[in-house]
Amino acid sequence: MQGVADDMVCDSKIKQGREEMKKIKCPSCGSYEIAKILYGLPYFNDDLKKKLEAKEIVLGGCIVYEGNPEFYCNSCEISFKYSTLA
Numbered sequence: 001m002q003g004v005a006d007d008m009v010c011d012s013k014i015k016q017g018r019e020e021m022k023k024i025k026c027p028s029c030g031s032y033e034i035a036k037i038l039y040g041l042p043y044f045n046d047d048l049k050k051k052l053e054a055k056e057i058v059l060g061g062c063i064v065y066e067g068n069p070e071f072y073c074n075s076c077e078i079s080f081k082y083s084t085l086a
């Protein structure tokens with residue numbers, strides 16, 4: 001079930017990438033199996049658990065700084081920034 005998550009993130013701008021996820025592909029291997037890296041202290045509800053299990057989201061910790069990767073490739077296990085694709 002796809003829905004809007006009640007994510008709690010330290011940096012709200014991270015959320016802006018959510019709608020872009022589906023068209024993001026890995027800059028390394030070209031896979032579309034991309035997880036969003038969620039920063040902050042998430043509220044563990046069922047929706048988040050499902051997304052973690054489905055590898056739609058990986059947890060990146062609470063510290064957000066310039067240059068942090070925003071996405072994670074489930075295929076080749078690298079992290080990357082969406083801006084590097086532009």
Ligand SMILES: [Zn+2]
Nearest residue numbers: 026029073076
């Ligand atoms: Zn990859």
